[in-house]
Amino acid sequence: MAELYQHRARKRFGQNFLHDAGVIDRILRAIFPREGERLLEIGPGQGALTEGLVSSGAQLDVIELDKDLIPLLKLRFGLKPNFCLHEGDALQFDFATLGVEPHSLRVVGNLPYNISTPLIFHLLGHAGLIRDMHFMLQKEVVERMSAKPGSGHWGRLSIMVQYHCRVEHLFNVGPGAFNPPPKVDSAIVRLTPHDELPHPAQDARALDRVVREAFNQRRKTLRNTLKNLMTSEDIEAVGVDPALRPEQLELADFVHLADRFAAMNTLQAES
Incomplete structure (x- = not known):
């Protein structure tokens, strides 16, 4: 019945839907979700990653802004006892309302390029709740996050992300893995909040x-x-x-x- 819902990617939401089965499997293996864990997927889209996340047995919350995708997600996953859909904007979402234990929430997302940086800063404000984050981002954004001092990519994003998290640039993903294909390469990054800040600031x-x-x-x-x-x-x-x-x-x-x-x-x- 999912074929009844034909959704065209929307430019205003920066949508590029992941469809390459090999890439999806590689991302899921990097995340390695397990039963009993609490996961949050931002922008599930048509559910490419959602299927594997739900099948893991983990409790999965998803946040989706595009109202046209809500019926498809409800149809595919709405009856799963470990699936909970939140309709709205992740930039405005209060992650504390999920009621998770400190350092337990695992966040996943194929983030729209046009909101990726402000969304990551929003999430860093809740770093105390988060165990790790796995994101598909524009490759250049991941290079900026993982940059070292002295490089051309070293800047505000590098410093503020590395202040809060350990950054791992896992692997790159070409445009052909998406529909429609973006004009840029993408990359998967893992962000792991520090147990103790290596350089804590007074403010x-x-x-x-x-x-x-x-x-x-x-x-x-x-x-x-x-x-x-x-x-x-x-x-x-x-x-x-x-x-x-x-x-x-x-x-x-x-x-x-x-x-x-x-x-x-x-x-x-x-x-």
């Missing part, structure tokens, strides 16, 4: 502010990019050379700068 919001300012003009030196937040003397005070460009700094350097910035704001508020 994660201060870290995000410093990193955002630093990379607004990434070719300029820190003394120029951070001039609205701190002086060259403040930068030097934490052992960082203000003549460096932001892409030359390690994660720990940005945390030191953020702690300095947070401390300065605290002193100003108290004076």
Whole structure:
């Protein structure tokens, strides 16, 4: 009966439906879902991954925004006792409402390219609930997430994701695995929230502010990019050379700068 529902991928939702059985199997083996686990799939689409996730015996929640896909998903999986469908926007979803134990939720998704970065930042805000995340993303986004200092891909996304998670670029996926085929290559990434942050900041919001300012003009030196937040003397005070460009700094350097910035704001508020 699923053939009754013919759904055309929508450009406004950034939809590219996965159909390659070999790629689907490889993703499922990377996730390795098991009975008793709690999984959340974002954007199940036509259910390419959903079938394997439900069959694993894990409790599966899915979030789907496209109302035209809801009948298909209900038809295929609605009677499964371990399947729960949430209609809505994952960017607005409060993951705490799932009632999961800390560090237990496993998140999966073939994420639309147009919302992947803001959605990942939204999920990082709930990192304490999450055991791991497996995403299909634009290859360039995965390269930015897994980048190292000194590379052209090192930037705000790399730093903020690596602050919260261990990043593994698992494998690449060509356009032919999708319908319609995208114009770019894709990749599978695994994000595993740290049990303990390797470089904890006094205030994660201060870290995000410093990193955002630093990379607004990434070719300029820190003394120029951070001039609205701190002086060259403040930068030097934490052992960082203000003549460096932001892409030359390690994660720990940005945390030191953020702690300095947070401390300065605290002193100003108290004076």
